[in-house]
Amino acid sequence: MFLRPQGPVDLRGVMTGSPDPGAPSAGNRLFEEAQSLAKEHDRILHAGRLHWFHWSIIGASLVLTIVAWYLVQTQVDERVGNQFDQEARQVVELVSERMRKYEDALWGGLAAIHAQGDEIDHREWKRFSETLKIEKKYPGINGIGVIYHLKPGEVAAFLAKQRIERPGFSIFPSHGHNEFFPITYTEPVDVNEAAIGLDMAHETNRYTAARKARDTGETQATGPITLVQDAGGTPGFQLYVPFYSDGPHETVEARRRNFIGIVYGAFIFKNLMHGTLDSDRRNVGIRITDGDDVLYNENYAEAMNRYGRPRFAKTISIREFGRTWDFEILSKESFDNISSNQLPWLILIGGGIIDALLLALFIFLARSNRQAVEFADKMNEQFQARTIRLSAIIENARSGLITMDEDGLIESINPACERIFGYTAAEAIGRNIRLFIPAPYGDDPDQNQGFAVRAEGRTKSGETILLELAFSEIPVAGGRLLSAIVRDITEQDKAETEIIRKNLELERFAYVASHDLQEPLRMVSSFTELLQAEYGDSLDDQARQYMEWTVQSSRRMQNLIADLLEYSMASSDEGGFSDFDSGEQIAAVLDNLGNAMKESGAKIKVGNLPVIYVNPLRFGRLLQNLVGNAIKYRAHDRVPEITINAQEGDREWVFSVCDNGLGIRPEYFDQIFVIFKRLHNKEEYSGTGIGLSICRKIVENFGGRIWVESEPDRGSKFFFSVPKRQKDRDAA
């Protein structure tokens, strides 16, 4: 993920050969610039990573998110907890309240009994209970009734009394105690019929509670019991409200003495809770225990979540009527579902998302940064490669390359320069170009920009050398830079001079040779002819034949020498180059060939011919040869037609001399330009075979080329090119 920096381009090696830190040169400036670039590069690269403050920002944001989540969660939890608490308490309160209500009912019963003068019969009790509208107003009470306290001696009379109205009445079950607490009346009688006559003393909880009620004078609840009326045998209890006859009942004895009986209410827990609690309590599980006995258990198991623990649990103990009931309230999952709040998770997730976004943003920025640096590095690499390549070219060039400012102060020289002038780069930098290149060129390089000139140069050892020199301007930002490209042409110049000299010598030799050869040859042929003329008659045929051959041979030799002479002079520039109208020249040539033209009946067509810059005499000779050939090598069955034209090109004119003569076979296209090469024997056509080679020499001399296109028996086209002058080239 993290980039290894490439480093900046080391420009030191490029421009100057060996930088001298002391020299106030461009090299040093470049070096310093390179260094500051490197620093900046590293700085940006450094910025491309994620640093401690990035992480701390992200960390802080995360922490904040978590804190917020936690706070909200806690709040939510608290609220839910509170909600639960409230509910739990509400449950308990409801139950308590209900119990009190029931107690009130019982006290109502008591009041009813007292109103009857402590004697009440079952009908009156029934009326009371109906008035009370138990089912409606006191749902949960299974039954409300009266228990009379009987000592053993009172039992028989009690039984008899009761059996008057209710023959089936009996006190049961038997037990070992010597007092009796039978349920005498109970309403509603239809569900509670089984309880009539049931002796409270038979069962511990009932018995204990009854006695306690009697002794305390307060409402007592029994411990967990099962009502006989309850077919299911589910937990229940009874509430006992003791009542006494008139008389004091502040003390226990007093109470015992005056105790009459108990108004009781019977409850089945299931029914009690069902009546008490609404269905919307189904979100909590309730377990009510009295000591170890479970009085009521609703949704308790369901409230245990998968961890075996409910989310909320609360145990509230109430002491009511002498019993301690523990209400264990547990929240069910549905409670969690209802009360659960998404907010903390939203906060957490939202915060997390923001954090992630923040991180992503940082990473993105860092990466952008890094990518930019990578890109810069890549460009750098390319640039470096190119620069190295360029510098390699400069370093390895054979030509010397000097850069300088507009005043001629040298900024750099390449190794080729060092070799040419003998100065090292360090020695040269800062000196004026005049050191190498004296006046006039060295004095004002700015003014002398342009094409290469031949100039003198001076080496370190004081030697003067000949240079090919070109100044030009290098466009750079901030300032003007001039360059000089030099080539040491001293040797070349010497060689050229030598060649020219040798050529001249050769030509002179050829000229002199031919020239001096002509004389004796003239003599030979003249005197032989004279011999023929004056003594021919007195000689025999054989001798005459000898002389004939001699004459012919010497004539032939004369022709050859004349042609050779001409050939050797074909590249001389006597008369020099000049601008002239080639059309006029051609007219002159045609004039020269007038006889031949008349003889052959040749028709000559001349197109538009330009003004050209060559040696006019040579050009005339060239054309004369070409047109002469066209006439000479004509086809005999048709009138020779010769066309002379010129076509303009970018850099040259291409002239053409076209005929409809014999034509040339393709395999000879090159050979015909070879000196003395002929395609016909001398009986057919005269000539030494030098004409075209002279043409070629002339054409090549003014820098053109000559070639032929031809079809045997159709005709030939000879082309030659005449280069344009530079100014004409530019103008075109």
Next chain:
Amino acid sequence: MIKDNVRLIEILLVEDNPGDVFLTKKAFERAKVANHLRVATDGEMALNILRGENGCPPAEIVDIVLLDINLPKLDGKQVLEAMKQDPALRHIPVVVLSSSKAEKDVLQSYDLQASGYVIKPLDFDQFVDVVAAIEEFWFSIVALPSRVA
């Protein structure tokens, strides 16, 4: 045109090649106009004859000089130069007779005030024709200064 047939045309031929001398003489023998050919075999001798120096009796009259360029000692050009700078000699027409076709030679000769430049043909018959033409022009047509006076 003043035709004075009393006196022979005096020709001074300056030519070092005896063969050429012979041929030239032979050619002039066939001339229509009577002439007397004197020969100088080098430039110095030519000037001596013209000026009557160094033991040479001066040529009383030289009507025309036929001059070869390639001469030993003083070459043809130098003779020409000398003649044309000499007030006594400069009126004499000098026809350069040379086998050289070189433009350089031709131009230089005219530059030095030669009256004509004739290229010696390689063929003898042609040479004879050329001589006839010279003779025709210079002896018959042209008024020679030496003969007017």
